[in-house]
Amino acid sequence: METTFRLSGGGGGDGGDYGDDDELELGLGLSLTSAAYAPSSNGALSSQVVGWPPVKTYRMNSLVNQAKFSKNEEEKGVGGNDGSKKKKKNSNKNDEKMVKETGHSGFVKVNMDGLPIGRKVDLNAHDCYETLAQALEIMFLKASSSIRREKQQHSRLLDGSSEFVLTYEDKEGDWMLVGDVPWRMFLGTVKRLRIMKTSDANGLAPRYQEKNQKPKSKQLELRR
Amino acid sequence: MDPDLTKPWALPEEFLKRTFALINSDKDRNSASLVCKDWYNAERFSRRHVSIRNCYSVSPEIVAARFPGIRSVTLKGKPRFSDFNLVPEDWGADVQSWLSVFAAAYPFLEELRLKRMAVSDESLEYLAMNFHGFKALSLLSCDGFSTIGLEAIVTHCKNLTELDLQENGIDDLGGDWLSYVPENLTSLEVLNFAALDSEVSFDALESLVSRCKSLRVLKVNRKISLDQLRRLIELAPKLTELGTGSFAEDLVSSSVTELESAFSKCRDLHTLSGFWDVTLLYLPVIFPVCGNLTFLNLSYATLGAIELECILTRCKSLRRLWVLDTVGDEGLEMVGSCCPLLEELRVFPADPFNQELGVTESGFLSVSNGCPNLHYVLYFCQRMTNAAVATVAQNCPNFTHFRLCIMSPGEPDYLTNEPMDEAFGAIVKTCPNLRRLSVSGRLTDLAFEYIGNHAKNLETFSVAFAGTSDLGMEYVMRGCPKLRRVEIRDCPFGDNALLSGLAQYESMRSLWMSACNVTTDGCKKLADEMPRLNVEVIKDDGGEDGSADKVYIYRTVAGPRTDAPPFVVTL
Numbered sequence: 093m094e095t096t097f098r099l100s101g102g103g104g105g106d107g108g109d110y111g112d113d114d115e116l117e118l119g120l121g122l123s124l125t126s127a128a129y130a131p132s133s134n135g136a137l138s139s140q141v142v143g144w145p146p147v148k149t150y151r152m153n154s155l156v157n158q159a160k161f162s163k164n165e166e167e168k169g170v171g172g173n174d175g176s177k178k179k180k181k182n183s184n185k186n187d188e189k190m191v192k193e194t195g196h197s198g199f200v201k202v203n204m205d206g207l208p209i210g211r212k213v214d215l216n217a218h219d220c221y222e223t224l225a226q227a228l229e230i231m232f233l234k235a236s237s238s239i240r241r242e243k244q245q246h247s248r249l250l251d252g253s254s255e256f257v258l259t260y261e262d263k264e265g266d267w268m269l270v271g272d273v274p275w276r277m278f279l280g281t282v283k284r285l286r287i288m289k290t291s292d293a294n295g296l297a298p299r300y301q302e303k304n305q306k307p308k309s310k311q312l313e314l315r316r
Numbered sequence: 317m318d319p320d321l322t323k324p325w326a327l328p329e330e331f332l333k334r335t336f337a338l339i340n341s342d343k344d345r346n347s348a349s350l351v352c353k354d355w356y357n358a359e360r361f362s363r364r365h366v367s368i369r370n371c372y373s374v375s376p377e378i379v380a381a382r383f384p385g386i387r388s389v390t391l392k393g394k395p396r397f398s399d400f401n402l403v404p405e406d407w408g409a410d411v412q413s414w415l416s417v418f419a420a421a422y423p424f425l426e427e428l429r430l431k432r433m434a435v436s437d438e439s440l441e442y443l444a445m446n447f448h449g450f451k452a453l454s455l456l457s458c459d460g461f462s463t464i465g466l467e468a469i470v471t472h473c474k475n476l477t478e479l480d481l482q483e484n485g486i487d488d489l490g491g492d493w494l495s496y497v498p499e500n501l502t503s504l505e506v507l508n509f510a511a512l513d514s515e516v517s518f519d520a521l522e523s524l525v526s527r528c529k530s531l532r533v534l535k536v537n538r539k540i541s542l543d544q545l546r547r548l549i550e551l552a553p554k555l556t557e558l559g560t561g562s563f564a565e566d567l568v569s570s571s572v573t574e575l576e577s578a579f580s581k582c583r584d585l586h587t588l589s590g591f592w593d594v595t596l597l598y599l600p601v602i603f604p605v606c607g608n609l610t611f612l613n614l615s616y617a618t619l620g621a622i623e624l625e626c627i628l629t630r631c632k633s634l635r636r637l638w639v640l641d642t643v644g645d646e647g648l649e650m651v652g653s654c655c656p657l658l659e660e661l662r663v664f665p666a667d668p669f670n671q672e673l674g675v676t677e678s679g680f681l682s683v684s685n686g687c688p689n690l691h692y693v694l695y696f697c698q699r700m701t702n703a704a705v706a707t708v709a710q711n712c713p714n715f716t717h718f719r720l721c722i723m724s725p726g727e728p729d730y731l732t733n734e735p736m737d738e739a740f741g742a743i744v745k746t747c748p749n750l751r752r753l754s755v756s757g758r759l760t761d762l763a764f765e766y767i768g769n770h771a772k773n774l775e776t777f778s779v780a781f782a783g784t785s786d787l788g789m790e791y792v793m794r795g796c797p798k799l800r801r802v803e804i805r806d807c808p809f810g811d812n813a814l815l816s817g818l819a820q821y822e823s824m825r826s827l828w829m830s831a832c833n834v835t836t837d838g839c840k841k842l843a844d845e846m847p848r849l850n851v852e853v854i855k856d857d858g859g860e861d862g863s864a865d866k867v868y869i870y871r872t873v874a875g876p877r878t879d880a881p882p883f884v885v886t887l
Contacts, residue, residue, distance in 0.1 A: 143400030143805075144780065145668045145696060145723045148457070150483040150511065154616055155640075155666060201856070 142199055142212050204232045204287035205256075215279055221271050225249045225258055232287055249287065257293055260285050269293070332358035342367055361385055368392065370825055371433065372850065375874040376414045380421035388427035388452075389418070395828050395868055396778075397803055398432060399457060402830055402866070404854065406881050410434045410460075412442065413879065419446040427452040427478075434458070440465030444472035452478035452506070459485030463514070466493040474498065478506035480533075490514035497524055504528040508535040510559045510590065515539040526551045532584075535559025538592045541567035542601070546578045553581040560590030563598045572600055580604035589613035596623055606630035613638045615664045621646035628654035636660040641674040641696060648679030652686025660692035668696070668723055677704035684711035691749075692717040699730040700757060705739035709746040718743050719754035725781035725806070728758040735759055741766035744774075754778040764788035768795025775800040779807060786813035793817035803828040811838025814867075818842070821849050826870035834864045836887070842869070843887040850876055851887045 199212045211231060218224040225247030248254035250271050258270040262281040270278070270285070336358045339345055342365070349359040365388040368374060379386075393409025395402075411433045418425055425447045435458045443450065450473050455461075463486070470476065470493060494509075494516040504524065509516065516539070525531060531552050536545065540561030549555065568575075575598065579585075585605045594617045609631050614624070615638040624639065624647040634655045639647065641663050651658065661683055663675055677700050684690065690712040700722050709715070720739075728735055736757035744750060744767050751773055755763065759782035767774065768791035775798050783789065789809040793799070793816045801824065802817075810833035821827060821842075836853060843851040854866035876886040 141725065143397065143402045144725065145665065145721055146400050146778075146780070147665060147668060147696070148399045148483060149401060150457070150485070151615075151664065152668075 200282060200284050202228060202232070202285040202287065205289050205292065207232070213285070215282070220275055221250055221278075222247055225270070228258065228285070228287065252290070255290055256287050257290050258285065259288050259293060327354075329354070329358070333362055336362040340365075364388060365427075366390070370870055370872075371409055371414070372874065372877055373825070373870060373872045376417035376421075378873060380417050384421070386422050387425060388429075389414075389422075389425065390429040390431075391433060392431040393433040395803070395826065396432070396801075397805065397828055397830065402805065404881075404883060406434075407854070407884065408434070408877065408879055408881065410436075410439075410879065412436065412439045415439055415442050415446070423447060424449050426450060427454075429454040429456075430458050431456045432458065434460045435465070436460050437462055437465035437468070441468035441472075444468045449475055451475050451503075452480075454478065454480040454482075455484050456480075456482045457484060462487035463489045463491050463493045463512070467491070467496045470494070470497045470501075474501065475503055476501060477503050477530075479504070480506055480508045481511050482508060483511055486512060488513045492517050492520075494524070495520040499523075502527045502529065505530045506533040507531065508533065508559065510535040510537050512537045513539075518544055522547060522551065528552075531555065533557040535589060536561045538562045538590075542575055542598060543568055543570050546570055546575055549582055550578050554584055555582055556584050557587035558582070558585055558589075560588070560592075562592045563594035564592075565595060565597055568598065572598060575601035576604055583608070585609070587611040587613075589616075591617035591619075594619065594623075596626070599623055599626055602627070603630055607632060609634055611636040615640055615662065618642045618666055619647070620644070621650060625650040625654070631655060632657075634658055636692075638662040638664070640664050640666045642666045643675075644673075645675055645679035645682065648675060649682040652682040652684075655687060657689060658683075658687040659689050661687070661690060662692075662694040663696055664694075665696040665723065671698050671724070674698050674723075677701045680704055680708055684708040688712060689714065691715055694719040694721075696721045696723060698723055699727065700736065700739065701729045701731050702734065702736060702738040702742075703729075703731075705736075706742035709742040713746050714749060715743065715747040716749050717752040718747070718750060719752065719778070720756055721754065722757040725756075726758045727756075735763070737763040737766065741770075744770035748773065750774060752776040755782060756780065758782070759788075760784045761788040761791065764791040768792045771796055773798055777801070778803045780805045781807065783807045783809060786810055786816070789813035790816040793820055799823075800825045802826075804830070804832060806831040808833055811835055811841070814838050815842060818845060821846060821869060822871050824871065826868065828866075828868050829864075830866040832867075834867055835862050836864045837862065839864050839867055839869075840887045848872065852877070852880070853885045853887060855883045855885060 199214050202211050202213050213224070213227065213231070215224065218227065229247055229249060247258075249256060249258040259267050260270050260278070261267050261283045263283060267286070273281075332354060336345075336348070339348065339362075345359050345363060349356045360383050362385065363383050364385060366379060366383055366386050367390040368379065369390075369392045371391055371393045391411065391414060393411075394407060397403060398407070409432060411430060419442070423446070426449055428443065428450075429452075435455060440461055443453070445468075453469060453473075453476075461484075466479075466481075469479065476497075491514075497520065501524070505528070507524075516537070518540070521536075521540075522544075525534065525548050532555060534548065534552060534555055535557070536548070536559060538561055540548075542561070542563060545561055549558065579601055582605055586608055588602065588605065588609055588611070591614055606627060607630060610633055612627070612631060612634060614627075618640055619642060621643050624643045628634070628650050631654065635657055637651060637655065637658060637660070639651075639662070643650075648663070651661065663679075665674060667673055675695070675697050677697070680695060680697070680700070681704050684707065688711060691714045693715065694717075697720075700720065705720070722736070729739075736755075737760055739757070740753070740755050740759070740763050743753070750771050753767065753771060753774055753776070755778070759779075761784045764783060764787070767777075772795075774796045777792060777796070777799065786809055788807070789804065790813055792802075793813070799820055805828075809829065813832075814829065814834050815838065817827065839851050839853055843849065848871055850870055850872050852868045853864045854868065856865040877884070880886060
């Protein structure tokens with residue numbers, strides 16, 4: 093199954109120069125390969141799969157604590173003072189939270205049309221739609237890691253320019269287009285995500301915001 | 317005492333009792349109990365230790381009814397994948413229901429070893445108050461308790477010989493629990509609090525070590541400095557296992573020589589662990605004991621190849637080695653050249669999400685070249701080749717435990733880009749004694765066919781992100797007669813695969829399947845066919861209707877769980 097995506101930004105951008113007009117061929121295999129994982133530079137993207145690699149939580153926490161400790165030692169020089177120790181303690185707690193699955197609140201399941209196996213993504217690792225969508229692109233669409241993304245670039249999953257769109261099921265069981273509500277509200281209502289073929293999501297309007305509209309976003313009519 | 321000729325095995329009861337009292341192996345006891353009713357009874361009355369490897373496979377009442385004389389219990393709870401956050405909190409495995417029954421049935425209980433159980437402070441207090449001769453507590457990968465529970469244990473267990481806390485999710489509230497140990501307690505033989513974060517009172521610790529003349533295992537936590545450690549080992553030179561505290565240089569005033577001299581008095585030391593914050597400077601203090609070491613656990617020490625070489629050149633007797641992959645392939649070369657007697661190697665990832673670092677197939681090959689006795693390996697790496705693993709198998713045909721984790725899911729052979737089928741094929745073909753196998757990398761059904769055809773002694777099997785169709789799981793379930801524990805995640809195995817194992821499940825301990833293609837219908841079918849299994853579905857919030865995202869299946873004589881939380885549904 094081959095799918096072609098255009099790199100250049102479609103409508104609905106904040107401006108900014110994308111620079112790159114080249115068409116990007118992204119093959120879409122049915123099996124998950126290692127290319128679905130981001131390189132180390134992007135920490136938040138890498139830790140997307142729950143419980144993988146299979147290293148005991150206790151050990152991960154220990155190692156994280158040590159890394160922070162040695163980092164602080166470097167910063168303060170020999171003879172760390174109380175300040176650095178306190179700092180270590182706080183950051184350790186955050187890391188522990190990061191490593192521990194926070195039940196439903198952080199991770200949601202993501203499925204993509206055509207792939208038998210879904211993945212899980214940690215919504216808490218993101219603070220806006222863009223990074224989430226980019227993470228999913230790398231995870232599912234094998235976006236090449238060598239392409240550096242500018243912060244202003246919009247994910248093709250969000251701006252309607254690709255063959256796939258990102259949708260989500262909310263608490264009421266309705267499927268919505270991702271991006272219609274403020275991020276925080278989205279976090280509170282999202283149950284799971286689905287990367288859907290644009291053609292299957294009938295009656296879909298491109299992302300828009302109308303202040304006069306009722307709080308509930310436009311519901312997707314799904315062609316089954 | 318004429319032997320009855322019609323029942324040649326009708327031996328006198330006293331004789332049976334005394335003979336059975338000498339049998340320690342659970343396996344032997346299980347076999348013996350099947351011979352006849354007399355032997356069954358002799359066995360059950362004389363048994364002092366029972367191991368329950370799945371706490372839901374039997375109820376505490378049944379255990380207490382069958383074995384009236386138990387003094388020592390080993391109890392394991394949650395499925396192993398709970399170590400990796402795949403099992404929701406409050407899933408179960410609470411030890412309290414067992415303690416409540418044991419308080420009445422085994423008031424003389426002396427030892428309790430728990431693994432992956434939920435243990436509350438109240439339970440620890442209950443244990444301390446209700447079992448007056450209690451001696452040994454070992455908690456491995458348990459959670460739910462805090463240092464308050466520990467206070468209760470050390471306060472009330474007057475005969476404490478062992479307190480072993482490993483890798484637990486302890487709520488460390490500080491509070492100086494160690495100072496609650498009574499002044500007149502001198503019986504301690506094992507003390508392991510390495511997993512606790514907070515400071516303990518060093519005075520209390522020092523006094524305890526000094527008066528417990530039988531202390532043989534001491535594993536302190538990171539808050540103990542080398543200076544303090546020195547004082548402790550000077551008080552306890554007969555230690556056989558030592559877990560150091562921190563090697564951080566700014567916390568030490570003793571010289572290297574002074575520390576070395578203290579270590580040199582520990583002639584019985586064969587196991588060493590700890591090594592937090594270790595650097596080249598103070599590493600030499602352990603040199604005097606290296607020659608006797610059989611087990612060295614450096615898995616919390618971010619050492620490089622050079623530091624590792626320093627140590628290993630002196631560790632000629634080493635049998636077991638745990639390291640971080642910070643030592644790199646160069647470090648593993650050192651292992652291969654310095655430790656010819658090595659039997660077990662575990663290489664853990666220091667930074668699992670950094671693809672630049674770690675070890676590769678080259679390190680694996682080096683070790684296998686130098687260590688032909690290797691039978692247990694756990695290897696985390698970023699990349700691997702089929703050829704390398706095949707060579708490793710040739711070099712080390714004695715593998716009993718082969719756990720290879722290529723950290724990117726579905727990663728192929730990085731040189732040929734082919735699946736890793738041939739790698740695991742080589743292992744199962746070459747190593748007839750293989751009992752435990754964890755696979756990784758890109759695998760088609762062929763890998764599973766190899767396993768099903770060759771791994772006839774396989775007992776524990778773990779697989780993730782692998783396989784092409786139901787056939788994969790079917791090959792293994794049909795081909796491996798000795799399976800005990802199977803754990804599968806993120807594989808395309810559906811209901812047919814699940815049902816293919818029908819004949820096996822009653823002789824297995826458990827099966828875990830998560831994020832596969834199993835449906836609740838399929839699980840229901842299995843449950844209907846096999847009434848002596850508990851087929852449990854753990855409901856996932858975001859799950860599609862009909863799909864069974866997490867399934868845990870195990871044999872049981874206790875029926876469906878009575879303590880199941882709402883998200884665990886027994887079909």
